[in-house]
Each structure stands twice: as C-alpha cells, then as structure tokens.
Amino acid sequence: MRKPLIGLTPIHDTDTHDIKMRPTYLKALKAAGAIPVVMPLDASEDDFRQLAETFDGFLFTGGPDVHPFLFGEETQAHCGNVSYERDQMELSLLPLIMNLGKPVLGICRGIQILNIALGGNIWQDIPSQVKQDFPIAHSQPFRYNLPSHTVTLTEGSLLSKLAKEKTLKVNSMHHQAIKDVAPGLTATAYSPDQMVEGVEMPGYPFFLGVQWHPEYLWEKDEMAFRLFQNFVEACKNN
Numbered sequence: 001m002r003k004p005l006i007g008l009t010p011i012h013d014t015d016t017h018d019i020k021m022r023p024t025y026l027k028a029l030k031a032a033g034a035i036p037v038v039m040p041l042d043a044s045e046d047d048f049r050q051l052a053e054t055f056d057g058f059l060f061t062g063g064p065d066v067h068p069f070l071f072g073e074e075t076q077a078h079c080g081n082v083s084y085e086r087d088q089m090e091l092s093l094l095p096l097i098m099n100l101g102k103p104v105l106g107i108c109r110g111i112q113i114l115n116i117a118l119g120g121n122i123w124q125d126i127p128s129q130v131k132q133d134f135p136i137a138h139s140q141p142f143r144y145n146l147p148s149h150t151v152t153l154t155e156g157s158l159l160s161k162l163a164k165e166k167t168l169k170v171n172s173m174h175h176q177a178i179k180d181v182a183p184g185l186t187a188t189a190y191s192p193d194q195m196v197e198g199v200e201m202p203g204y205p206f207f208l209g210v211q212w213h214p215e216y217l218w219e220k221d222e223m224a225f226r227l228f229q230n231f232v233e234a235c236k237n238n
Contacts, residue, residue, distance in 0.1 A: 004056035004235035007039045009090050011063050012083040024215040025061055032228040034235065041089055052096035057103035057235030060090060060110030062213065065176055071121040078125035091117050103206035103234040108174055111199060111209030120182030125175055136193045138172045144216040148172050151197040157188035158208060159198050162226045170212035177211060206234035
C-alpha cells in the first residue's frame with residue numbers, strides 16, 4: 001500500500017540560512033506509517049502550488065517567533081528572533097493547501113502561524129504580558145520527553161476523542177501562545193492558566209494545532225502516537 005507523503009515546513013537558521021529538521025518529527029511520522037519530506041523555504045507560487053497538490057498532508061513545525069507585523073502589532077520588548085522568509089513561506093502555502101482540503105497539523109509555532117494566517121493573533125511573550133498567580137512552566141526546565149503541565153480538553157473535540165479522557169499531561173517549550181482565536185477555528189484545549197493549547201477547524205477534513213510537542217512524547221505516550229496515527233490516516237484517505 002502506498003504510504004502518504006507529508007510535507008514539513010523547514011526550520012530556518014537565520015544566521016547561516018541553512019534549513020533543517022528535528023529528527024523527532026521524522027521518526028514520529030515514519031512510525032505512524034508516512035513518508036516525511038522537508039519542503040524548501042524558497043520557491044515560486046507555482047512551485048508551492050505543485051507541492052500542495054503533490055503531498056497528502058502538511059505538518060507546520062515548531063521554530064522561532066512570528067513577526068509581529070503579521071498580526072498587526074509593534075514588536076514587544078521580549079519578542080524573540082524571527083524568520084521573515086519562513087513566515088512568508090508558510091503564509092503563502094496554507095491557502096493553497098486549504099483550497100485542496102489537504103490535512104493540516106500544526107505543532108508549537110505551527111499552531112500560532114496557522115492561527116495568524118486565518119486572522120487571529122498571539123501573545124508575544126506570556127511571562128511579561130499575562131499576569132499569573134501561579135506561573136505555569138510553558139518553557140519547561142527539564143527534558144522535553146517529560147510532561148510539565150496538564151491541558152483540559154473540550155468534550156466532543158478531536159483531541160478528546162483521541163485522548164479518551166478530559167485531561168492530558170503535556171510537555172511545553174514556548175513563550176508565545178494564541179491570544180485571540182481566528183475565525184473558523186475552535187479552541188479545544190487549555191492549560192491551567194487558560195492559555196489556548198489546541199485548535200481545530202470544524203467541517204474541515206483534518207485541521208489540528210497543538211501548542212505542546214507530541215513528537216517528543218509518542219514513543220511512551222499512547223495519546224501522542226494516536227495523534228500522529230490519526231493525522232497519517234487522514235492523509236491516506238484524502
């Protein structure tokens with residue numbers, strides 16, 4: 001049986017202009033039955049259109065901050081480095097993917113760029129912008145294959161069906177997060193401090209974004225592996 005081809009948006013080293021990919025994403029997708037392929041950062045619109053038509057699904061991966069101008073804000077003092085090239089690549093690619101109804105999965109930065117592309121925005125820096133009585137470790141101090149906080153799942157959501165329970169233990173490595181959810185998206189997971197940790201698009205074949213990193217958890221966490229399996233299965237059936 002033909003394995004689905006899944007395109008991954010590349011990590012961009014802005015100092016060297018190298019593109020690269022964490023092996024954790026590749027291993028998780030391969031274990032779930034897909035062939036992962038890292039996409040180019042620089043391509044023409046026609047090339048991106050061909051890529052959208054060729055691949056069976058798309059994973060928007062983690063990475064640097066998104067440029068604040070893309071969601072109508074000045075740069076906050078604690079905003080991190082950005083890749084303008086990657087921002088433009090992903091914003092150009094998403095409409096082409098969605099016009100074809102191809103499955104979409106966003107992880108960490110991925111959930112944020114998907115939300116921005118569809119008209120939402122993000123907190124540029126959670127610690128300095130959000131007052132918290134008990135600051136949750138959104139950038140955890142220990143290894144990423146260990147969970148650091150819980151998320152509560154919305155009943156009836158895809159995430160709740162995959163988890164088969166109301167809460168999950170997740171890892172966390174971010175200082176930005178969704179602020180206002182984009183039109184057409186529904187928030188389906190929240191951290192204890194009410195940060196949006198998951199979004200879905202009702203009515204779309206498969207559109208899911210998560211703020212945590214299941215690619216570091218899937219080998220020991222059944223829910224994390226089911227997430228990748230469900231994504232790959234959607235890509236097969238597309």
